[in-house]
Amino acid sequence: MADITxxxxxxxxRATPTSHIRHLNRGxxxxxxxxxAFWFRPLSAALSEVPxxxxxxxxxFHSRTSDFQDVTVQATLTYRITDPALAATRVDFGIDPDSGAWRAAPLDQLATLLTETAQQHALGLLARTPLATALADGVSAVRERMAAGLAGEARIAETGVxxxxxxxxxxxPEPEVERALRTPARELVQQEADRATFERRAVAVEHERGIAENELTNRIELARREEQLLAQQGANARLRAEEEAAADRVRTEAEAEADRVRATAEAERRTRLAAADAEAAHGLGTARAAAEAAWLTAHQQADPAVLRALALMRLAEHLPRIDSVTLTPDLLSGLLTKLGAGGADA
Structure with a gap:
């Protein structure tokens, strides 16, 4: 819309770069x-603005095919006013000199012209086309027919569009018809899906069978290896037992030999000790006998008083400790008498 002050x-x-302005002053x-951009008098000016x-x-829009099925066509046209001066004379593009707004609705008039013309050509084509063909090839066919019809329409060219x-x-098509048309294709797709499912199941079963066979083979191989392992372990245990028995036998023999050597050495030691003890005992006995003989000889030659004194000394050595001695007059009298008698005899 033009800017008017x-x-x-x-x-x-002041117009925009995409607007064609036509100014008539007094015709x-x-x-x-x-x-x-220009100045004008509103009372004598007639203005038109053409985009x-x-x-x-x-x-x-809706159409009907040759088999009486309703279809909906959705399309878009791109157009341009190539001769704005001619368009201004065929369609009312006049604007208010005060506000710059269109006095009428020229674009709606052009839209109606283009829409009805395009629909006329599309309806004529679809009316001679079955629904299946229209759905398969109708988009390109309708587009080409509408483009050719609009290009050859004299009314549009005379308007400058x-x-x-x-x-x-x-x-x-209608939703019910579309669902019905989809059913065969859906069934085919479902059949293909079922077939793929069955094939996948068959492949899965084959894989499971292969897996089961592999597991069985592995179990058999494991059992065989376990048997070999047990046999080897038994052989190792037997060899270990034999080696341990041989080691025990050697150790027992060694221990027996050691015990025999120790017993022999102990017997020899004891024999030597017994001989030494016997020899020492013999020497001791001989010495004791000589000592006794000398002792007896000495006693035989000693004075009786000396013998008594020695006896008292020996007796005193073997008597227990005496802390105190009580001498009674009777004991002293007897001792004194004995001493006196002894002195007299001497």
Whole structure:
């Protein structure tokens, strides 16, 4: 929309680069072009603003195929006004000199023209096409038919409009029909899925059988190796027992030989000790006998008083310790008498 400002009874218009402005002053062309800016008198001016940029027009309409099935067509048109001066004379693009807004709805009028023209060509094509063919090849066929029909439409060319591109986004039947059409394909897909499942199960069973066979083979091999291990362990145990028995026998023989040697040495030692003891005892006996003989000879030759004194000394050596001695007059009298008698005899 053009930008219009008021100054002292005049108006200033400033257009956008994508808008074609046509200014008529008292019926005469004063300004025309895109991106203009100029002053004008509102009471004598007739202004038109025609957009020259690319426009997108989306459409959604229903059609019927040759087998009386309803389909929905979703498409988009791209168009542009290539001759804005011609379009301004065929469609009301006039704007208010005060606000710059369109007095009518020119783009809606163009949209109606393009939509109805495109629908007319699409409906004519689909009415002669079965549903299955329309769903399979209808998108490209409808697009080509709409593009050719719009390009050859004289009304559109006389309006100064050019259709740049036609895009058919979707072509769909009714939901019930679509579900019914999907059923065979779904069944085929399900059958393929079932077949793949069965094959996968068969492969899994084959793999499980191979795994079971491998496990059985491994168990047999393990049992065989365990048997070998047990046999080897038995042989090792027997060899160990034989070696231990031989070692015990050698050790026993060695111990017996050692005991025999020790016993022989002990017997010899004891024999030597017994002989030494016997010899010592014999020498001691001889010495004791000689001592006794000398002792007896000495006693035989000694005085009786000396013998008594020696006897008393020997007796005193063997008497227990005497802390105190009590001498009675009777004992002293007897001793004195004996002593006196002894002195007299001497």
């Amino acid at each position: 008021a100054r002292l009874g005049f108006r200033h218009l 005469q062309l004063a300004h025309e072009g895109t991106g203009l 020259v940029d690319d426009r997108e027009l989306a459409m959604l 050019e259709v740049i591109a036609v895009r058919v986004v979707a072509l769909r």
